[in-house]
Amino acid sequence: MKKLINRPEDALREELEGVAAAHADRLRVHTGPNYIVRSDAPVQGKVAIVSGGGSGHEPMHAGFVGMGMLDAACPGEVFTSPTPDQMLEATKAVDGGAGVLHIVKNYTGDVMNFEMAAELASDEGIEVEAVVIDDDVAVRDSLYTAGRRGVGATVLAEKICGAAAEQRRPLPDVAGICRKVNANARSMGMALTSCTVPMVGRPTFELGADEMEIGIGIHGEPGRERRKLAPAHEIVEALATAVVDDLPFRRGDKVLAFVNGMGGTPLMELYVVYGELHKLLRGRGISITRNLIGSYITALDMAGCSITLLRLDDELTALWDAPVNTTGLRWGV
Amino acid sequence: MSVTVTQEGVIAWLHAFAEAVAENRAYLTDLDAAIGDADHGSNMDRGMQAVVGKLDGPFPGDAGGGIGALLKTVGMTLVSTVGGAAGPLYGTLFLQMGNAAGHGSELTVAQWAAVLEAGVKGVQARGKAELEDKTMIDALTPAAEALNVAAASGLSLADALRRAAEAAEQGMKATIPLVARKGRASYLGERSAGHQDPGATSSWLLMEAAVEALALAAPPERPGA
Numbered sequence: 001m002k003k004l005i006n007r008p009e010d011a012l013r014e015e016l017e018g019v020a021a022a023h024a025d026r027l028r029v030h031t032g033p034n035y036i037v038r039s040d041a042p043v044q045g046k047v048a049i050v051s052g053g054g055s056g057h058e059p060m061h062a063g064f065v066g067m068g069m070l071d072a073a074c075p076g077e078v079f080t081s082p083t084p085d086q087m088l089e090a091t092k093a094v095d096g097g098a099g100v101l102h103i104v105k106n107y108t109g110d111v112m113n114f115e116m117a118a119e120l121a122s123d124e125g126i127e128v129e130a131v132v133i134d135d136d137v138a139v140r141d142s143l144y145t146a147g148r149r150g151v152g153a154t155v156l157a158e159k160i161c162g163a164a165a166e167q168r169r170p171l172p173d174v175a176g177i178c179r180k181v182n183a184n185a186r187s188m189g190m191a192l193t194s195c196t197v198p199m200v201g202r203p204t205f206e207l208g209a210d211e212m213e214i215g216i217g218i219h220g221e222p223g224r225e226r227r228k229l230a231p232a233h234e235i236v237e238a239l240a241t242a243v244v245d246d247l248p249f250r251r252g253d254k255v256l257a258f259v260n261g262m263g264g265t266p267l268m269e270l271y272v273v274y275g276e277l278h279k280l281l282r283g284r285g286i287s288i289t290r291n292l293i294g295s296y297i298t299a300l301d302m303a304g305c306s307i308t309l310l311r312l313d314d315e316l317t318a319l320w321d322a323p324v325n326t327t328g329l330r331w332g333v
Numbered sequence: 334m335s336v337t338v339t340q341e342g343v344i345a346w347l348h349a350f351a352e353a354v355a356e357n358r359a360y361l362t363d364l365d366a367a368i369g370d371a372d373h374g375s376n377m378d379r380g381m382q383a384v385v386g387k388l389d390g391p392f393p394g395d396a397g398g399g400i401g402a403l404l405k406t407v408g409m410t411l412v413s414t415v416g417g418a419a420g421p422l423y424g425t426l427f428l429q430m431g432n433a434a435g436h437g438s439e440l441t442v443a444q445w446a447a448v449l450e451a452g453v454k455g456v457q458a459r460g461k462a463e464l465e466d467k468t469m470i471d472a473l474t475p476a477a478e479a480l481n482v483a484a485a486s487g488l489s490l491a492d493a494l495r496r497a498a499e500a501a502e503q504g505m506k507a508t509i510p511l512v513a514r515k516g517r518a519s520y521l522g523e524r525s526a527g528h529q530d531p532g533a534t535s536s537w538l539l540m541e542a543a544v545e546a547l548a549l550a551a552p553p554e555r556p557g558a
Contacts, residue, residue, distance in 0.1 A: 033413070054416075076416050076417075077372075077376075077416055079370055079372065080372055080376060080416040080417045081416050081417050081418070081420070082416060083412060083413045083414065083415070083416050083420055084412055084413070084421070085412070085413040086413075107418075107517065108418040108460070108515065108516045108517060109416065109417040109418035109419075109420070109421070112418060112420075112421035112422065112459055112460065113416070113420060113421050115421070115459075116412065116421050116424075116425075116459075139520055140522070145513075145514055145515070145519035145520070145522075146515055146516055146517065146519045146520070149520070197371065197372075199372075199375060200362075200371055204366075204370075204371065217520065219370050219517075220370075221370065221517060221520050221521075222520070222521060222524070
């Protein structure tokens with residue numbers, strides 16, 4: 001294992017120290033329990049938005065804390081859900097009297113920990129609503145499994161709900177917008193290489209030099225199938241077709257196209273992927289009216305990408321365009 | 334009067350479970366690597382080390398809270414240190430056991446069986462898993478049932494705990510051919526079959542730890558009991 005760390009067991013704490021040192025002007029980093037809040041929290045009269053999840057997906061979620069996006073993020077251990085005490089303290093720290101929205105990715109641990117946190121917060125008189133994001137079409141949806149995973153749509157939901165909260169929309173509205181984003185977004189990812197969890201020290205899975213995994217999760221969970229490596233246009237066709245056919249996205253739809261890097265893939269390749277996606281969607285009569293290209297929801301050092309499409313209407317477009325000022329996303333300010 | 338579960342016994346059980354988790358840390362993680370995300374051993378070990386830290390310091394049981402307060406402290410410690418899915422599930426197990434145990438410092442075998450049953454029901458409510466979903470429920474539910482049956486038929490604490498551990502072991506082994514329907518393993522679908530569930534395995538360790546520790550730390554059987 002080659003990583004820019006000191007000791008694996010210190011990596012999370014030292015990451016948080018680095019974040020605190022770098023962004024003291026806009027973030028407050030709490031340790032024991034760990035959570036990160038925007039420096040002006042709590043914002044009175046505004047719905048607060050809290051998210052969180054295992055570490056290793058940076059910049060998600062701490063990189064999205066700030067004006068126009070999240071009020072707080074709870075980082076867990078690498079690829080491990082944070083705990084209810086973190087979520088409770090974060091929720092209390094950002095509650096400005098208008099209630100708190102928890103944005104939760106659909107993983108068994110995350111869902112249960114956020115459920116316990118919401119129970120504890122309501123015991124303390126804080127109104128909490130939770131929305132679970134489950135946009136990964138690689139997982140066959142079924143009532144008899146843990147269901148689809150939350151992936152790329154999480155970033156889009158955090159941005160869009162953050163904008164709605166800044167407009168002082170009430171909690172049921174902000175939660176409704178979050179559900180609308182989730183209902184209109186689909187994603188699928190792929191990996192060229194495995195990732196290596198610092199505490200484990202070896203790759204999570206083995207991929208041959210000429211193999212790729214289609215439908216990979218953001219923790220290196222296996223996907224739909226392992227295939228021989230193919231040119232970018234074939235990979236994009238596999239991912240985009242699965243995404244488009246699932247919702248389904250139709251001729252005439254306007255979409256936000258999000259090409260996300262898994263952590264170990266250069267921007268050069270992401271733009272190749274975007275170019276292929278643009279051609280493919282144009283051929284299907286789907287127009288990309290907004291886009292996001294970069295590594296925003298990662299799986300440590302995994303090489304690969306994911307494609308997320310979000311069907312836009314005027315409301316979602318306006319909220320996407322609204323100002324945001326976080327370390328990970330910033331425009332209009 | 335049959336041998337009872339005491340506060341000392343519960344503490345010995347928790348120490349024994351922490352040792353078992355530490356010894357089997359790599360084993361649990363390897364099981365999890367096959368069908369999950371390779372962190373069950375390290376997460377459980379982190380949690381149980383935190384529990385041991387609490388047990389070695391002053392804990393609510395000292396202040397007269399009894400077995401219930403002790404178990405609740407364990408539950409809250411696990412909830413705040415384990416993370417993942419195992420944190421809320423094991424946390425809920427101990428929290429609900431604590432609620433059922435009350436303030437006393439001694440419980441009969443039948444009372445202890447009811448305590449375990451309440452805990453397992455809590456786990457089921459939290460995780461919404463059914464039997465044969467390939468989860469810790471597959472070890473815990475048969476163990477709780479076996480303990481109830483053993484208590485009702487008047488078995489000694491040691492024998493009753495042995496029956497519970499055997500039932501947990503059978504349930505754990507029975508997870509091998511199952512296709513997972515809950516948790517991260519469910520993403521694998523059919524590919525999850527052929528692997529023993531890591532959560533059921535740690536639950537068996539918990540029941541197995543009770544056999545020696547909980548019974549051995551109990552007051553000696555009185556003549557004519």
